[in-house]
Amino acid sequence: xxxxxxxxxxxxxxxxxxxxxxxxxxxxxxxxxxxTAELDEQIAIxxxxxRSDTDAAAIADAIEAVPADAWNESTLASLRSAxxxxxxxxxxxxxxxxxD
Numbered sequence: 001x002x003x004x005x006x007x008x009x010x011x012x013x014x015x016x017x018x019x020x021x022x023x024x025x026x027x028x029x030x031x032x033x034x035x036t037a038e039l040d041e042q043i044a045i046x047x048x049x050x051r052s053d054t055d056a057a058a059i060a061d062a063i064e065a066v067p068a069d070a071w072n073e074s075t076l077a078s079l080r081s082a083x084x085x086x087x088x089x090x091x092x093x094x095x096x097x098x099x100d
Contacts, residue, residue, distance in 0.1 A: 004080055006071055010063040012083045013046065016056035016090075023090045027097035035096060039089040046082040049075055 004012070020039070024032055040054070047054040050062035063079070 004083070006063050006066065006068050006076065009076075009079050009083055010060040012086075013056045013063065014060040016043070016086060019090050020093065023094035023097060025094075025097045032093045032096050035089055035093050039086060039093070042082045042085045042089065046079055046086075049078050049082070 020036075029036070043056060043059070044054045046059050050059055050066075052058040052062035
């Protein structure tokens with residue numbers, strides 16, 4: 001993800017709700033609550049970076065609203081980092097849910 005484009009990041013953020021549902025499966029929410037809280041923190045970080053609501057779709061919309069050549073590299077790097085952490089947390093949620 002280190003070279004992901006803004007449009008790649010928009011797709012990543014837009015897919016978070018679906019990926020979270022798939023990762024959690026039928027496990028009760030309390031089983032993954034701690035990891036989900038960390039996931040919410042990373043989403044909030046991304047929302048602050050793009051000045052949007054803390055909703056994955058709103059973040060994706062905000063990313064898509066900025067022309068690719070207008071991005072500050074530092075902001076883009078921070079978004080990439082948040083996206084990587086989100087992916088890691090989604091995998092952790094899936095692992096915990098499978099063990100339930």
